Amino acid sequence: MSTGRAIRTLGLVHLYRTEGYDVAALSGVDLVVGAGEVVGLLGPSGSGKSTLLALLGGLFRPSAGKIFVGDHELSALGPAALDAFLARETSLMLQGAQRNLVPYLSVRENVVFAQEAARRLGADVVGVGDTLALVGATGFADERPAHLSQGQLQRAALAVAMAPRPGVLLADEPTSALDRSARDQVLDAVLRVNAELGTTVVLVTHDPDVARRLPRTVTIRDGRIGGEGRSGEEYAVVTADGFVPLPAAVRESLPPGTLLHFEQDGGRWVVVPEVRGEEPGPG
Numbered sequence: 345m346s347t348g349r350a351i352r353t354l355g356l357v358h359l360y361r362t363e364g365y366d367v368a369a370l371s372g373v374d375l376v377v378g379a380g381e382v383v384g385l386l387g388p389s390g391s392g393k394s395t396l397l398a399l400l401g402g403l404f405r406p407s408a409g410k411i412f413v414g415d416h417e418l419s420a421l422g423p424a425a426l427d428a429f430l431a432r433e434t435s436l437m438l439q440g441a442q443r444n445l446v447p448y449l450s451v452r453e454n455v456v457f458a459q460e461a462a463r464r465l466g467a468d469v470v471g472v473g474d475t476l477a478l479v480g481a482t483g484f485a486d487e488r489p490a491h492l493s494q495g496q497l498q499r500a501a502l503a504v505a506m507a508p509r510p511g512v513l514l515a516d517e518p519t520s521a522l523d524r525s526a527r528d529q530v531l532d533a534v535l536r537v538n539a540e541l542g543t544t545v546v547l548v549t550h551d552p553d554v555a556r557r558l559p560r561t562v563t564i565r566d567g568r569i570g571g572e573g574r575s576g577e578e579y580a581v582v583t584a585d586g587f588v589p590l591p592a593a594v595r596e597s598l599p600p601g602t603l604l605h606f607e608q609d610g611g612r613w614v615v616v617p618e619v620r621g622e623e624p625g626p627g
């Protein structure tokens with residue numbers, strides 16, 4: 345049985361360097377995901393979700409900041425040690441299930457292929473049949489990707505991701521473009537992986553129905569953490585440098601430049617906007 349690994353990022357910044365200008369995809373993300381937790385990453389298109397997931401999966405290194413998976417800081421590992429660590433501990437399901445599968449191999453052969461690659465890098469892998477059964481892929485294990493539905497492709501990609509029994513599963517929109525029944529089957533499979541193996545899961549989604557089934561969601565906005573949802577309750581999150589992004593509804597009623605008082609009321613903090621006209625005049 346695999347043991348989920350905790351994830352922690354500190355001041356994560358990522359710039360894409362393109363010809364002529366740089367794009368700041370992440371501008372300081374401090375995120376803690378507990379071992380064995382399931383977290384959904386939400387946010388508008390272009391807010392930085394895929395970039396965050398790719399950095400957690402070691403696809404590329406951050407421009408600044410640190411990433412810890414379990415006790416290891418990824419940027420402190422050299423290339424060979426990083427490859428071996430990621431092969432054992434972290435699986436990244438890329439957006440678009442087919443990108444995770446070898447097209448001329450059956451689902452079973454894809455899982456065997458992934459296991460062999462992981463074993464060469466030191467992973468302790470278990471039987472293929474168990475992995476296929478875990479994600480509900482036994483019934484189409486001998487089919488090639490071209491013969492599978494979109495939902496089956498996602499479960500096949502999940503089987504490949506789980507082949508090395510990683511401590512962390514990262515999934516980029518595994519339920520997008522699926523009908524409701526296929527979406528529920530994929531989400532059920534991901535949640536079963538978490539429940540049975542204790543794998544830590546971070547999953548990007550745009551789907552409010554998927555988000556509602558997750559115990560915790562983190563919203564990325566403009567490359568930062570813009571808020572969190574816990575069992576349906578929405579929260580603002582204080583960043584490591586003391587900033588609090590205002591929820592969208594609050595922002596609409598507080599234009600830029602609004603002055604705020606923070607007043608203590610028993611055990612609570614109350615935020616009181618300065619009423620216009622009460623500012624002290626000159627002299």
Ligand SMILES: Nc1ncnc2c1ncn2[C@@H]1O[C@H](COP(=O)(O)OP(=O)(O)OP(=O)(O)O)[C@@H](O)[C@H]1O
Pocket residue numbers: 360361362367368369387388389390391392393394395396
């Ligand atoms: N390879 C790249 N080169 C240059 N800019 C990029 C690259 N990849 C992403 N970006 C930019 O970085 C920002 C964050 O992109 P990212 O794909 O992480 O967002 P996202 O929240 O996952 O979006 P979506 O929901 O549309 O997938 C965007 O402004 C995007 O245009």
